[in-house]
Amino acid sequence: MQGGGDRRAPPGSRVDALRLRAAPVRHPRAEGALPRRREVQGDRGARPRPQGALRDHRHRRRARALSRRRLGPRARVQHQPVPDAALRGQDRARDRGHEARHLRRAPPLPVRHAAVVVLAAVLFDLDGTLVNTLAVCYLAFRRALQRAGATPLSDAEIHALFGPSEDGMMRRVLPETWQSALPGYFEEYERLLPTCPTVIPELGAALALLRERRIPTGLVTGKSHVTAAMSLRHFGLDDAFDAVEPGSPEGVVKAPAIRRLLERWRLRPEDAVYVGDGASDMRAAHEAGVIAAGAAWAYGARVAELQEAQADLIFTDAAEFLAWLDGKTRRVTPG
Template sequence: MTGAPRIAGAIFDLDGTLADTIPICFVTFRRALERLGGPSYTDTEIRARFGPSEDGMFQRALPARWQEAFTAYLEEYERHLPLCEGLFPGVADALRVLRERRIPTALVTGKSSPTTLMSLKAFGVDGVFDAIETGSPTGIVKAAAIARVVATWRVPPPGVVYVGDAVADMQAAHEAGVLPIAAAWAPSAVAAELEATKPHALFTDAGDFHAWLAARCPD
């Protein structure tokens, strides 16, 4: 961990960063394909398909019936979402600090708009973020999305953090010129892989991230 910059803005990923939703993503993607007689994938195989939003994933997995599969997925996701325990406690605390200190916040996720909105509503944080950028069926667009958010805030990119749990998140943050913060607190996170991307900071406990952030947000 280097330096102690004052935070001018905070951007978050969703799956595995705000909440432990990745297991739900695996189950619901697999169930949707099963309902239409599509291929069966392991969790590892589904994770390898991450990048595009879910509609884009279904376009690749079941081209002839992807719209039906995506509709089935939305039904399954809504049904399974209550099984998630909600925001990681330290993340909830961090969002509260950011609101109290009037630091702008945003969400940049690779998820589709429908599942993003379902998730935020289920976790009680719909309306919390000043900006929301969702994924694209064509592939990873996070760096451009982060850059758009920072441009609207009119703050220097090095004063903004992007908090994510995936290697691609750290790469996007580096590309956009913001501070990459590795969220390794979800069971699905691989800290060694995140560390290899040279993040500005890495946390295996969301409570430690909350403390770090609070110390860098001006009162």
Template sequence: MLRTVLFDFDGTLADTLPLIYRSFCEVFRRFGEEELDDAGIAARFGPPEEVILERCLPRHCLQQAHDVYFQLYREHHTRLVRSDEAVLELLNWLKERGANVGVVTGKGRRSAAISAELLGMDGLVDWWVTGTEIKRYKPEPDGIRLAMRHFGARPEETVYVGDMSVDVMAGKAAGVSTVGVCWFAKEKTCSFQPEPDAVFSEVKAFRRWLEERLD
């Protein structure tokens, strides 16, 4: 039986990719030696935003680049981020059931706090592990293991939910159950390597799966 449900954030609890691409593109246009398209930005995903900028931009403009990125992230959040009321209902339901609810994400603490505030998720997540708190990023299991230690959770009582193969890889490396989701994808065709324990394209179907497994 499950007691702890851990989620990835970007693409899992909210469709934040358009905002992330928009913010990075503008920052690289202003401060970078080359402009990056969405594919070029996605290729650098893994660490938090601050680390990506540090790896790609000259040192002398880093502080200004950081400030501009997070200004853009907040300014365009409401317009560019797609959320789903069913996701908020799921988090509320998990809290009512007494489950431990955590987020393990590669995004930094600062952007995570902005999104949690603007999406109304403050108070619905018990514990956040962001890329700011860890040194090794997914597919390494460090973030998941840190969240499990916080909750005192055993692997057999824990599930990790994400929208990318690296999420499944990290969950398996941590020894927990894994769920792949694609409810924010334009094409509701979920494909993961390796295969997770379950795959869902609708939030309600995932909730029914949890109902059978929650302690």
């Protein structure tokens, strides 16, 4: 057809068939000819570019060129040569600081529903700690020696024998006749008990406080079964303790007794305290692994001996000990 008519090939012609069979032209990126932007950066399995080279190049470009904004738009850019080693050192220091910020341990979260108890058990000595019976002990032992025809001992000499129970002490002084002299001591002790003051008021309040707060309380004494029962009955302390551990004639057994009680109560030694007035008490506490608290408020207290035995705490006032015990056994729920 001539003129400006339709120049398209008629349907069914050879030209039309070729046009229909031609493949559509697609973008090179769709065919995989060009890598994606993320593949250049090393993602999706592509081989990443060396990180060290990227880092060095970035810092080299930033360190060598001065800022155009500072020099003005028409100023010539001056380059300052910076050694590559210095750039890498600065980068490593910056990386270490970055890691330190991210690896810094966060503070522990507060426990809001658990009660905190500092002391889980309190153990006491008897003579010179709960009751002021040392004078009676000295006098009864001296009179028993006199009744046996032996040479009397001074208070200091009798105190030096402390450790084993009274039968062990008597065995050391009278190796041959101790069995006949021991009943005389029991009689004198029971006769002199009414002359003793009552339980130290602050210590009575401490026992009541522990019972109210349901803190396990024990008595670990060097006395024999006989004199320990006499003392508890006389002072009205029969029901004041959850357990009573008397002494032994063989020597000091307070450390094993403390461990035995804590194992029975299933408590850790570091959560318990033993309160006593003697250096042997402090040594026993250290051996058992509990807190060693020296009681220096009663008659005949020896503060220097407690210090030499490395007592963890020394109280010269029973009221001070009561205040400390109140704070260490108070159940506090953190807010």
